[in-house]
Amino acid sequence: MVDPYLIFTQIWDRPIMEHIAAETNRYAQQVASQMFPSNNLHPHSRISQWHDTTPDELYVYFGLILAMGIVVKSRIEDYWSSNLDIFYTPGFSAHMSIDRFISLNKCVNNEDMCAQDLDPSEARLFKIKPLLTHLNDKFQSLYTPPRTLLWMKVY
Known part of the structure; x- marks a missing residue:
């Protein structure tokens, strides 16, 4: 049996x-340092509560993202809802708070990584x-295709 994990x-x-x-972590520090001088870093903002993430925490984060593809809800907050209805999904809050998930989501999806001195086609791929x-x-x-591949004509 193949183990998906x-x-x-x-x-x-x-x-x-x-x-x-x-x-x-680098991006989170960059965001916080940009907000601090302009007094936009509020004590209760998510970024002011930031602590460095780890690979283990990111495995949980990506696991939650994958679960969201299976258990589809209309809003992110609904995954962490504590309403005991038929749509209750306690697994999300058992593994990560919604505030931490949103913080990670913002910082993993680093929007400000710059690609200086690159042409536009290179700059688009720089981050990834x-x-x-x-x-x-x-x-x-991890995958070696068979020696001969059968090509099928698709009509």
Whole structure:
């Protein structure tokens, strides 16, 4: 039997998760440092409560993202709702608070990484280039197609 977790961790291995954690933490510090001088960093804002993420926490975060593709709700908040109705999903809040999820979501999806001195076509891929390289390497090392591939003509 194939273990989905094993497959996931073979593709999204520790080194790439450490890279994502480092970039996420760097971006969170950048956001906080930009907000501080202009007095926009409020004591109760999510970014002021930031603590560095880890690869282990990111595995949970990505697991929740994958679960959201299976359990579809109309709003993010609904996954953490404590209403005991038929749509109750306690697994989300058992693994991460909604505030932490939203903070991670903002910082993992780093919008300000700049690609200076690159032409526009290169700049678009700059941020995801390490992930593309990693995934290409992983897919090539984890899957070897059969010696002969059958090509089917699609009509």
